[in-house]
Amino acid sequence: MLFFAIPFPMFLYYVINSEFDVNTLKDKDPYFALGIVVLSIILWMALLLGYFQKWVIQVFITKNNLEKIKANGIHREAKILGAHKISKLNSKFPTYELELCFKNLSDTEIRHKTIVTDIKPHERRFEAEKKTGILLDRDMKHAPYFVIASTTASLNGRTFIMRLFGWLFFSALVTGYYFFAYRTESYGMGWRFMSFGHPLIVIPLVLLFYRILVRLIFTKLGGLNNDSVILKFKGIKTQARLVSVNQTGTYINEQPMMRFELEYTDIKNHLHKSSLKKIVGLLELEITRQEMIEIFYNPENPKQIAFASDINNLE
Numbered sequence: 001m002l003f004f005a006i007p008f009p010m011f012l013y014y015v016i017n018s019e020f021d022v023n024t025l026k027d028k029d030p031y032f033a034l035g036i037v038v039l040s041i042i043l044w045m046a047l048l049l050g051y052f053q054k055w056v057i058q059v060f061i062t063k064n065n066l067e068k069i070k071a072n073g074i075h076r077e078a079k080i081l082g083a084h085k086i087s088k089l090n091s092k093f094p095t096y097e098l099e100l101c102f103k104n105l106s107d108t109e110i111r112h113k114t115i116v117t118d119i120k121p122h123e124r125r126f127e128a129e130k131k132t133g134i135l136l137d138r139d140m141k142h143a144p145y146f147v148i149a150s151t152t153a154s155l156n157g158r159t160f161i162m163r164l165f166g167w168l169f170f171s172a173l174v175t176g177y178y179f180f181a182y183r184t185e186s187y188g189m190g191w192r193f194m195s196f197g198h199p200l201i202v203i204p205l206v207l208l209f210y211r212i213l214v215r216l217i218f219t220k221l222g223g224l225n226n227d228s229v230i231l232k233f234k235g236i237k238t239q240a241r242l243v244s245v246n247q248t249g250t251y252i253n254e255q256p257m258m259r260f261e262l263e264y265t266d267i268k269n270h271l272h273k274s275s276l277k278k279i280v281g282l283l284e285l286e287i288t289r290q291e292m293i294e295i296f297y298n299p300e301n302p303k304q305i306a307f308a309s310d311i312n313n314l315e
Contacts, residue, residue, distance in 0.1 A: 001210060009202040016197075028192040036194040036201065043204035044174055050211065051170070055163040059155065065142045066153035073135030075149065078102035080130050081111065093117050096126045105136055106236045106299055111312050116148055125150075140230050227304060232311045235296035240264035240305075243273070245288045252279050258288065264295060266302045274303050278310070 078100040087095035095117045104110050118126055125132060133149030181200060185193040194200070240262040250257040260276045276295075280287065287293065294308035 005206040005210065006199075006203055009206070010199045013197060013199050013202075022187050025187060025189045025192045030190055030192055033191045033194045036196065036198070037191050040194070040198070040200045040204065043201070043208065047204045047207055047211075048167070048171055048174070052167055055167050056160075059160055059163070061142060062144065063153050063155060065137070065144065066147055066151065069135050069137050069144070069147050070151065070153065073137060073147070074105065076102045076134050076136055076146075078132055078134045080126060080128055080132060083126050083128050086115070087117075093119050094121050098126060100132075100134070102134060104233045104235070105138070105140075106234055108235060108237045108296070110232055112146075112232070112314075114146075114148075116151075119152075136233065140233055145229065145233050227298075228306050228311060228314055231296045231298055231304065231306045232314055234298060234300070235306070235311070236267060236299055237294060237296050237308055238264055238266070239292045240295045242290055242293055248277060255279050255281050260293070262293065262295065262305070264297065264305075266297060267299065270302065272297075272302050274305050276305060276307065278307065 079102070080098055081101050082099040084097045085094055086097050087093070095115060097113060097115050099111060099113050101109065101111050116126060134146050135149055136146045137144075177200065181193075181198070182191070187193075241264065243261040243263050245261070246259050248257045248259050256279070257277055258280050260278065261273070262276065263271065263273050265271050295305050296308055296311045298304040
C-alpha cells in the first residue's frame with residue numbers, strides 16, 4: 001500500500017513528464033496553479049496533523065486517562081483465564097497477554113484480553129487462575145477503558161522522542177519536496193507546473209484514502225466500532241428472540257451479510273424490536289436457525305445492541 005501511495009505516483013509522474021515541453025508552461029493559468037498548490041498544502045496539513053495527533057498527542061491523552069482512571073475508576077476483581085508471555089528473551093520486564101473475566105459497569109460478566117508489562121515478575125501476579133484488581137473508566141470516552149489496579153502511568157521518553165522525531169522527519173521530507181519540485185520543475189515560471197496529477201497532490205490523497213479505508217474496514221465491515229466498546233463495558237447481556245433472518249445482498253469474501261430481526265426485553269420489562277447486520281461464515285450458519293440469541297444492549301439506549309459473540313471477541 002505504501003508503494004502505491006508514494007513511489008508509484010512519483011515514478012509515473014516523472015516518466016510521463018520526461019519529455020515535457022517547457023514552453024507550454026507559459027500558457028498555463030498561474031492562479032489556477034496556485035489554487036492547486038494551496039489544495040495540496042491543505043491535504044498535507046490534514047494528513048500531518050492526523051499523524052501528529054496519533055503519534056504524539058495521543059500519548060498524553062492516554063497517560064492523562066490512565067491517571068484519571070487510577071483516581072476515579074470503579075474497582076472490579078478479575079480472574080485471569082489465560083496468560084501468554086509475548087515479550088522477547090532480552091526484555092527488561094516480561095510482557096503478558098492476559099485473558100480476563102470480570103463484571104462490567106452494569107455487573108454483566110465479560111471476557112477481555114489486555115497486554116501488561118510486569119515490573120515485579122518475582123511476585124508472579126499474572127498467572128492463569130489467579131485474580132487481579134482492575135479499575136474501570138466511568139465515562140468510557142477514551143482508550144484505555146480499564147487498567148490493572150497496580151498500574152503506574154509513566155512516559156517512555158525514548159519511545160516518545162522517536163515518535164516526535166519520526167513526525168518531524170516526515171514533515172521535513174514533505175517540505176523539502178516542495179522546494180525540490182519548485183527548483184527542478186518551475187523553469188522560472190513559478191508554480192505553473194502544478195497539476196492534479198502531481199505527486200504533491202496524489203500522495204496525500206492516497207494516504208488520506210487509506211486512512212478512511214482502514215477505518216471503514218475495522219468499523220463498518222467488521223461490525224465493531226466505538227459503540228461496541230461502550231456496549232461491552234456498559235451493556236447488559238440478555239436473550240433476544242430471533243424473529244427473522246434475511247440476506248442483504250452483500251457478500252464479503254464470498255460470505256453473506258445477513259440482517260437479523262430481534263425482539264428482547266430490557267431490565268425495565270420494556271419490549272424492544274431492533275435489527276443487526278452480521279457477516280455469517282459457512283461454519284456459523286447455525287446462528288440463523290436459533291430461536292434465542294445472546295445480545296448486549298446499552299441500558300442508556302436499549303436500541304443499541306450487539307451480538308454477545310462479537311462483543312466477547314472485541315479486544
